[in-house]
Amino acid sequence: MSLRRALGLWLVLMAALFSGGALVMPQAASGAEAQAASQQATPDAATLLFEDPQLANTKAGQTLTYKYSRKVADPELGASFDDRVVLMVEASANGGDARDVRVDFFTPERHHAAGPFEGVTTNPMLLLFLENHLGDLSGRLKGNPRYFKTAIRTALRDAATVTAADLSVGGQTVKGWRVTVTPFKGDPNAVRMRGLDTLAYTFEVSPEVPGQIVRLAIKADAPGGTLWEESIAYDPTSH
Numbered sequence: 001m002s003l004r005r006a007l008g009l010w011l012v013l014m015a016a017l018f019s020g021g022a023l024v025m026p027q028a029a030s031g032a033e034a035q036a037a038s039q040q041a042t043p044d045a046a047t048l049l050f051e052d053p054q055l056a057n058t059k060a061g062q063t064l065t066y067k068y069s070r071k072v073a074d075p076e077l078g079a080s081f082d083d084r085v086v087l088m089v090e091a092s093a094n095g096g097d098a099r100d101v102r103v104d105f106f107t108p109e110r111h112h113a114a115g116p117f118e119g120v121t122t123n124p125m126l127l128l129f130l131e132n133h134l135g136d137l138s139g140r141l142k143g144n145p146r147y148f149k150t151a152i153r154t155a156l157r158d159a160a161t162v163t164a165a166d167l168s169v170g171g172q173t174v175k176g177w178r179v180t181v182t183p184f185k186g187d188p189n190a191v192r193m194r195g196l197d198t199l200a201y202t203f204e205v206s207p208e209v210p211g212q213i214v215r216l217a218i219k220a221d222a223p224g225g226t227l228w229e230e231s232i233a234y235d236p237t238s239h
Contacts, residue, residue, distance in 0.1 A: 045160035045179045049203055053097040054123040054212035060091035060099075064211045065238035066125060068106070071229045073222070074194070077140050083107055085232065087125060087211070094119040103128065123211040126203070129232050133218060141193060152201070155183035167204050167214045170236040176206025176214060195222045209234055 043052075058064070064087040071080045083106045092098040101124055103115035112132065117124050130152070138145035156179075165178040182200045184190065190197035198221055204214040217231040 042162050042164070043177065045156050045162055045181070045203075048162065048177055048179060048205060049126060049156070050122060052205075052212065053121040054205070055089065055099045055101075055121055056097040057207065057212070058089045058099060058210050060089065062089045062210060063087070063238075064089065064123075064125070065235045066213075066232045067235050068232045069230065071226070073225060073227050077194075077228060078136065081110070083110060084235075084238075085125065085128065086238075087123075089211075092119045097121045105132075123213050125211065125213050125232070126216060129216050133230060137196070141196065143189075143192070147189075151183040151187065152181075155181045159183075165204065167206050169206070169209055169214055169234060174206045174208040174214070176204060176208070179203040179205075195227050196220050198222070199228065209236075 066085045066087075068083045068085055070078075070082075072078055085106065086104040088102040088104070090100040090102070092100045098119045098121050101115060101117040101120060103117075103124070105112040105114040105128065114128055115124065134145050134148050134152075137143075137148055160179050160181040162177055162179050165176055166173050167176045167178070180200065180202050182198070184193065184197040184199055187193065187197050200219050200221075202215070202217045202219075204216070205212045206214050211234070213234060215231060215233040218228070219226060219230075220228040
């Protein structure tokens with residue numbers, strides 16, 4: 001399955017989980033309405049990550065660059081490396097908060113085919129990051145990617161913690177939200193996960209940042225130290 005098709009399925013499945021089973025994407029509010037709502041009450045993880053019009057504060061021709069980092073302690077889990085992902089935002093025929101997005105996923109040495117995305121209001125960076133992570137995770141553990149994907153979706157729906165937070169972006173502090181979840185805690189197959197059942201997922205978003213995604217991080221701690229650490233963070237210094 002292509003990465004683009006897989007991401008499309010993520011969107012459909014997420015919509016089904018968070019709308020009571022109906023395969024209907026929620027109608028997006030305007031960027032101003034979404035920001036006002038977030039200031040009134042703590043949003044649920046689903047709305048914050050998969051429904052808010054995250055691209056409403058971007059402009060046609062804008063480029064969003066994200067620094068990627070992967071560090072692992074066990075060589076059998078793959079190599080450690082740093083790279084980048086670039087999103088090129090264009091105007092959409094759909095108008096309003098919708099955008100067309102082209103993707104440059106990693107530099108030539110590790111380049112992945114991804115996108116383009118047409119008429120989207122949510123930032124595809126989150127799904128790109130998760131899909132890349134899940135492909136890596138299932139390959140290293142020789143497990144079914146659907147198993148891991150379902151565990152993460154279910155945990156985000158039922159067990160995520162959302163807190164208001166001061167977030168760091170390029171040396172500046174912005175107001176936003178932090179979502180944390182440990183989808184494999186108590187997993188019946190934990191013994192087969194080689195310590196990765198401790199994986200903790202952290203998602204940081206802020207309406208003050210173009211595309212709203214500040215940082216996405218995944219970390220697994222082990223008795224001897226950090227076993228797996230993977231992150232992607234918005235880089236305001238790159239254009």
